[in-house]
Amino acid sequence: MMHQSLFVYSGYRYFKLCMLLIVASVIAYAIHEPVDGPNGGTWLGYTLGGLGAFIILLLMWFGMRKRSYKSDMGQVQGWLSAHVYLGLALIIIATLHAGFQIGWNIHTLAYVLMLIVIISGIFGVYAYLRYPALMTKNRRGSTLELLLVEMSEIDRECREAAAQLTDEINKCILDCSEKTMIGGSVLKQLSGKDANCATQAALKKVGELNKLLPKEMAGDASRLMTLLGKKSELVQRARRDVQYKAMMDIWLYFHVPLSFALFAALTAHIVSIFFYW
Amino acid sequence: MQCKVSFLTRKSRGGVTHKDEIVSGASIRIGRSTDNELYVSDFRVSLHHATIHDRQGRYYIEAEAGSKLRVNNEISQSTRLNKGDIIAVGPYDIEVIAAEEGQELSITVELVRQLGDDLEKLKERSVTTLAATGFSRRRWSWVFYTIITLLFLALPISAFFSDDIRNMFEDAPITADIAWKSGDFESAHTFFANDCKACHQEAFTTVRDTACVTCHTETHTHADPQFFELSGLNETRCATCHKEHNGRDGLVRRDEGLCGDCHKDLDATTATDLVNVNDFGNNHPDFKATMFRYDAAAKTFSTQREALQDKPVETSNLKFPHDEHLTPEGVDAPGGSRVMVCADCHEAEPGGIGMKPIVMKDHCAECHRLEFEADIPDRIVPHGNLEHILYTLTEYYGNVALKGGYDDIDAPAIVRNRRRPGQRVTKREQRDAFLWAKQKALSVGEDLFEDRVCSTCHDVSKVRDGDSPKWKIAPVRIADTWLPKSRFVHNKHQTMQCADCHDKASKSKDSGDVLIPAIDNCQQCHAGTEAAHNKVESTCVDCHGFHIAEDFLLGDRKGMPARKSTSATAERMDKKIK
16 A cells, blocks of 8 residues: 555545534534623534534544554554544634633633644644654664764774874873763753764864874874764764654653643533533 | 783683783883883873883882872872782783792783773763653653642532632632633622632532522512413523623623514413514514503593504693794794704703603793783792682782772772872771782683683683682693603714604694604614614614513512522622621
8 A cells, every 4th residue: 555644544534524624613603693702601612612522532542542553443544644633623623612712710721731732733743744854864774773883883993093192182082982972851852962062072172182293193193083073973963863853752742741631621621611500 | 120911811701811921121111002011002091101110129110190000999109019919000900920930020911991882881871762861741641630630620629519628718819619710700790709609509500590589689570470471481590691701791691582582473472462573673563652641531641552653642731832942933032032942941861861851940931931910020920739829819919909009990999099108998998909809810810821821831721619710720741751661862862963863843733742753763773683784783672671570579589589598608698798
């Protein structure tokens, strides 16, 4: 079977379904003239609210479905396609359900959480469309593991090359090998940079120290510089790889916990509505 | 000096191999550089790390500048070598052993601190996934879920059932269930707005009317529930029309269906003479004027409603031709001709809803003077009671008669002749004067009542009462509201001219004409909620009230507690009000 984008899955099946939902909701909202203005408490409000709550449960169930490999309840790709389109439709349906009323209450909290979850999901779709290609390009057929292996190879070669050079240079090389790290904190991973990169520091320092070396050591020095330059390039690629991966993951750290926050807020919202009917 | 160096290599299975080497020189230098006598190829060793010197058969090891030695685990720059000493040079341990024969010094060199695996170390240092940073989606999911459930679900519910928990928030600016508030309150309700239980008395139950009637006992119901046995009416809750939580002035339902749901086909559902209605623009009966109707025989007024299109005639018992007063030529007034306008008599009352009542003294008396003697225009009879008028006249003419000198050839001499000061009046003369005065008062009165003054406006009839005549003025009732079942606010129509609606006034010759406009006049500007393009959208409750059943109060409705109820809510409300 040819690869199908989640957008076009099964001939835009879920796109069409969601457009239908949106158009129907908008038309109903436009026609409906409740006595006390559009709000969640009219028959249309309850209908849209029920629909929205059902969609939210369906969207959250996607997390279960994609983990149960044995399930024969539709393809995961179909679920994902529906997940994305229904999530987008939810913005319209929930907004019409609320009748554009907002306030400092659990009802608006649920709405805002829902929006954040959807927006993080939109970023997720963007990330899944954008970063895999960049990642492949950046790795050049390699993997992060291989990049790390290459780096430690270069560390060894550097030591050999520096063996007959000054102690200061060897100190730099040792730092470069022992202190260079890939990734790190969340922000470091996301930025793809390390302000205190040991490799960069070594490259700079060794470049300066090399100038002070006698001519007969020029061969070793220039070999060392080539090695360090190569390592620096590898380090940057590895960091970018980590960065792309982090970008592809970070939104889930909002999407998932906040969707459980939404689930709690939605429960409180629904209970409160009927509790104080 | 000469030294035997054994390079030891330990095997993984145990056992040691050694590679021996004899080095010699003036001194033995140890370092990474190949020009050292003892050359070790590890980058952790300096180019020139240390040197062993022979000083008269004693051997010393000295660190070179910038390098460090550790002799038997103590840092040292220079130390004498003894058998068994272990000197750490970078990753190597150099041990002094017993010198073999022919050798001055024997040492072993062993790489004891392996560099380790660069790759493993690099991997250990690097954190390449977000999951590895310690952030857990699962943990945060639980945290958020728990916090929101506790704060916004468990707390409000427990506050509903537990007074203790609710009271914990009594002095706080927020309440335990504040997060559940779905919108702002109608302004009159804000003083108990933080007490959700004031209205939401039971969980999972819609707000009952009993909650509303805790305060609104004096509000009228819509209609007699016995006569109008309509489920749509009698089972309707207050909250069906009054939607709370819709902002400060959003409490009253204003749509056409509020009334139209029942009134559009009321005749089909109940025995009533009320006409069906559901839209002011499309389906509203013609206005019916409520008028006073005088029954001359019974001498009483009754009210009567008649459709304006049937040109009803009102009997107010007052003669008033609007046309003569509004003539463009003007009316005769003191000081000359005056052109009158509506506002000369019709003045809006404070609040601007209706007009102040027309009063003789304020609106008529300036022109319609009640004078009885042409020669003395300042003297007038009082307006109102006819007997008072006759008294006034009798007193006046009695005084004239006794003073004398009155120019009337029919009068007795005592009245005609001017009296000298000190001249006494006989009893007979007194009687003549009094009789004349009484007679005169009656004749002047008759003239006033029947011909000259009163009859201009009033319906005057003469009746015999024994010997003396008496006059009666038909009682006057001027309606001030012809459409009492609706509200019309004059002030809101100030941009209009009076004649825009009351156009027939200037041509009306008779006070029996009802001069209020018919419905088509209103419909020029006002439409109902249907097809209200370019017109003022006017709902039923813009003109009509709902709570209009005069004899029925909400507080009397079956099952409704009275205001002084001992219910918990009432107690709380009382406490709040205090």
